[in-house]
Amino acid sequence: MANDEFEEMQLNPEDDRQAALSYISRAWESAIADGVDADAVAHAAMFTALADLVAAYGEDAVAVLAERLPERVRHGEFTVNRILQ
Secondary structure, eight states, X not given: OOXXXXXXXXXXXXXXXXXXXXXXXXXXXXXXXXXXXXXHHHHHHHHHHHHHHHHHHOHHHHHHHHHTHHHHHHTTTTOTTOOOO
């Protein structure tokens, strides 16, 4: 297989994020179905995500990302089933 063909088979970043979200959602649903408290799953997911980001980008970069989270939350970026006007 030529390198060009291999690159075409790779997911683009948006497809990759959608696939990742699908995997995480299924794992989340499975944990809840097994009786794990939703808050515990959320905290574990946040810890895992932040730990992986720190490993990849370092504490300072992740701290900057985290500083912007309150504004993003307040603007509805993480609100599911919202109506866009």
